[in-house]
Amino acid sequence: MRIFLDTANVEEIREASELGVISGVTTNPSLIAKEGRNFQQLVKEITGLVDGPISVEAVAQEAGQIIAEARILAAMGDNVVVKIPVTSQGLKAVKVLARENIKTNVTLIFSANQALLAALAGATYVSPFVGRLDDAGHNGMEVVADIVTIYAQYGMETEVIAASIRHPLHLLEAARIGADIATVPYGVLQQCLRHPLTDVGIERFLADWEKVKDR
């Protein structure tokens, strides 16, 4: 199990990286827009901060244009993975990019069948959106579990990134069902790390130590 950080904020990436728990980063156009920075400079900086896959999304809609954009994005860093939405144009692009050894993360996955098709087209990763499925009244984690089962059954090499993670239980469930990766917002990572009993325990140990340290 690996954890990626789901953000385009360099401070968050630096902090999480120092913890030693993240091995990649995922961004999307909304996360990039939130930073209000020059796109190319921001991506360059992020690729230098983490020595692992950095997903950057292509915004073109037609296969030839997606391929052209993906080549430009991939040239921005050895660790860049091109995120491509799961459309027919997107899958055509994934097929071509796979032959060029350009890594892809097929995104906006909302069903196991979409993930199956993405794997057959040659996706390096797929990103099922758990939180958005939950929001729509479905069980997002069931979709992730189905994808994990199908890929294992046929020895498919595409890795499953549980995405749109909203709270610590999502991470726990993703780990339980065998998702290869969960991409987690910084706030959720903090929630997963902290526990009130850990804070109380440290307080008590320090208070007791104060009583005896000068004896």
Ligand code: E4P
């Ligand atoms: C990551 O790949 C996705 O872009 C991200 O997890 C979406 O999360 P959201 O549904 O909270 O926007």
